[in-house]
Structure formats: structure tokens, C-alpha cells
Amino acid sequence: MPRGSTRPSVIFTAVLDAAARQLHIASSEAAAFRHTGIRGDERAAALASFLRRHLPSNLGVAKGEAIDFLDRRTGQLDILIYDADMAAPISTQSENVLIPAESLLAVIEVKTTLTQNDLNGCYMASRKVRAIRPFKQSFVAAREEGRPAEDGNFRCMYIVFSYETNLSAEDWLNKEFKRLELAATSVKGKLNLIDVVYVLNRGMIRPAKNAGKTNDKDELNMFLEFYLHLVNFLRREMPRRPAMDWQAYSSKTSRGWLPLAAPE
Template identity: 30%
Template sequence: MKLEDLFSSIESTLLSRFKESGFINHNGDKGENREEILIEFLRNHLPKRYGVTKGEVITQKGERSHAIDIIIYDSVNCPVLYAGKTSILPIEGVYGIIEVKSTLFKNEALDALSKVESFKKLAPRELGITSSQDAVTLHRPSRPFGIVLGYQLSSNSITSLKNNWKEQAYEVHDVNYVANLICVLGEGLLHFEKYNLTKGEKDILLDTDEFVDLVTTAHKRHRNGEECDEILAKIIAEETKDRTFGRFIMYLLIMLTKIKLNVPDLTRYIDPELPMTIVKE
């Protein structure tokens, strides 16, 4: 069996389990079951350095996120500040989040996208410090990702969902806070692509840092009157049908491997007057 066929079979199983959960009447239980189906898969199949849970993230200033459906974090270096039915994690140790919806119609999609925006606004940009025998290094952490995943569409289509996302992205304006990927099982995926019209090249654009650098570099060159390539970024719809989940996992792994986090410094949470922790490599 080819790997893509294996993931197609897994996708069918996930959708069957989701449909079985439809017999649950209580909305809270329905939502919890919907998230647990995906959490269980990710815990079992992602590399063990990636922790998977649901809960909230907290910043050094005490700001708290909304209740997040799925958090993917650094299971090696990130302490879990509270471990109950839901977890609380320091945001420095979080790679990104996934907001999960049963049916991804316009209002649900916009709700999930706004939650991604609010989470990304909490992301730290403070430098971390690491030391080795040869040098002390300052490191700025990567920006986290935000994904929206739906088990099914309503009466809408991937194309209409793409238009909904385009509207929301223009309203957010700052690409720091735009979602990285939308996935609907059994239907397809939405993400940004970068088009270099000058060179005739195109590349997938999943990484937030790359997107931010693309925009800031273009603005800087325009202000300085410098000549630059004509580059566009636009949302692309992939109608991958029963190949969607395999593609989703591939994109998730691409995003995870590109992100470099700082080790959370709990002294900043407990007492900012204490010396900063220097991590030894």
C-alpha cells in the first residue's frame, strides 16, 4: 500500500468516527469528542518531541488565550504549568494551534480565524539567550502557526471558503496574525502561495516568518526606491478530496520543522526581578 493510500484510509476512519460522535446530544461533549479524535492521532503519530494537548497559553505578563482546541508544544523543554482536563502552557514553548470545527460554514470559519489571530497576537518576540563553550548567542523565536480544520463543509464550497478567508485576511491586514492553513477533511486545503512574476517562480507559503519577511522587505525596498522583483501572495485552493489528510500532515510537519522556539524562562513568570535563565547548548 502506498503512503497516500494509507492516509486516505486514515481520513475515512477519522470521518467515520466524527459521524459516530453526531449521536451525542450535548454540544460541549460533541466538541470535545471532535477534538479528541484528532488529538489522539497526533499524539500517536507525531515525533515525540512534539506534545499535543488542549487548553490555554499564558504570557509572562499574565495574558491568557481563549480555550484552544489543540496546542502543539515542545514536549522536551516546555513545562506544563497546569495539567488537568485542559492544560496551561507558557507561550514560548508553543509551536502553534489548531482550531477544530465540525462544520466549516462562513461564521464558524470566521470565528476560528479570529481565534488564530488573537492567539498570534500573544506570541513573544523577546530574545532568548543560549551559551556554549565558544559563545553566548541571542535568538529571536519563530512566530507560531495557526490552523483551522473542519470535518465537513455545509452548503458552501472550498471556493466560497477561500473567499471568506480572503475577506478576513484583508481585515486583519498584518500578516503576522493571519492563519497559515485551512483544512476540510474529504474536501481540500487552503493556503498562501508566493508568485515571483519577474522570475516566473511560485512557492508554497506556509511559514509566518517567511511571509512577514516577504512583506517587510517589499515595503522597505519600495520606500527606498529600490528595484525589486514583482511578487504576489495569494490564497490557493487544493481540492484534494480523500487525499486531504495526508497533505495536511505533510504541511503540518513542514511548519513544525521550520520553527525554532526559545526555552520558556519561568523566572520571567514568577519574579521578573530574578536574573534571566541562560540555556546551555
């Protein structure tokens, strides 16, 4: 979208609005299942299906774990977005993949109705994501206003996507932000462990920016901003990643080699 544009493309907006409606429909259909785990899986699958259709083909979208060269793992995550050109999954099972940390670009945890316990769990999970070491370095937080970027490190966007929240609509942004502060405190972490909280029927919060926006007039308008925020991050982050060296995942490859005499 060119700089200075006062509004997004009408057609592009219509496509994203239709996608948001489909997610609402998928959420309603998932309610037919009694088991909360099945309902959650169905709603996560609906979002993953949308992302597969609308993100570039060189990006993988799957459920599973990421692992680093020291065998540290993230634990199971609802949706992983990874650079499929850099590396195929180390392991692909019927429902989950295991990918190298170097290819991990974004994580989306999907919730049906967002609660304080959900946010506490997401902050704990995000700490595990930050603890892995891609390229033997760290995932870092987004740049904060007035502070320089941390050169030589990489980012993995962490998103909480929820279909609903158990908070009332009145003053929702401030109440949800307060819960985020409590959740960060519960794990002795910073607010910026989570980059985005998006609630489909309410709006979006960016914790590190202390900023939020509600749907207000149009129930679906924030889905466009959510999508563009994710896509713009992926576009910026992917070129920063160097080529992957698979030898980091092997044992000391320089050892065990024996000198051989050339034939006379």
C-alpha cells in the same frame, strides 16, 4: 521524502488514508450525541488522538491555553501542539493544560461544519494567539513570496480543521476563500492570521498564498498533504527556538536579595 520524488510512499499514503477514514468514522459516531458541544469535543478528540500517535514523542498534543510572561492568554484552544522537551505544562487539569508561550508551536481549531461565523471566530482567536509574546517577542506570519523572513521572531501555525462545510461543492475553493476574506476584514486583520483551512471532505486552502486544492479524484488524498504540511513546519520551527528562561515568568528576580557577610 527525497527531492525529485514523483509520488509519496505507497505504504505511507495507505497509513494516512486509513487515518482519514478513521476520522470520518469518528465524525459519524459523534453524530449520535444531540448536544453540539459534545459532538465538537468528540471530533476534536479524534484528531488529537491521531496526532498523538503520529507526531514525534517530544511533541505534546492537548486542549487548553497558552500564557506569556505578562499573563496574556490565548483563550481556550481545541488543540495545542507544543514542545514537551522545552517545557512541561504550567498546569495540567483533567481536560486542559496551560502551557508557556515559548513552547507553543501550532494551534488547530476543530469544526464540525464550517460556517462564516466559525471563520469569524477563528480569526478573532488567531489575533489573540498573535498577541502573546514568546521570549518577549512576537509570533509572526509566514514568509510571503518575495519578502525576506523576519529574523529574531517565531511562528505559531494556526490551522482550521473542519469535517464538513456548509458551502456547496461547486466552486468551493473560491467561495470558501471569499468567506476567509470577509472573516479577516471583520476583525480588521490580514488573511495570513490563519495559515491553513482544511476540510476533510473537500480539500485545503492556504490563505496567505491565495492558493487552494480540492480532493478531486481521491476523497482522502489531501489529508496526506495536510499532515505533511504540518510536520514539515514543526520540523523547521522547533530548532529555531532557544532554550527557555523561566525567570521571565517570575517577578523582578534581581530584587530583594540581601548581601551577607562572610563568617569571620
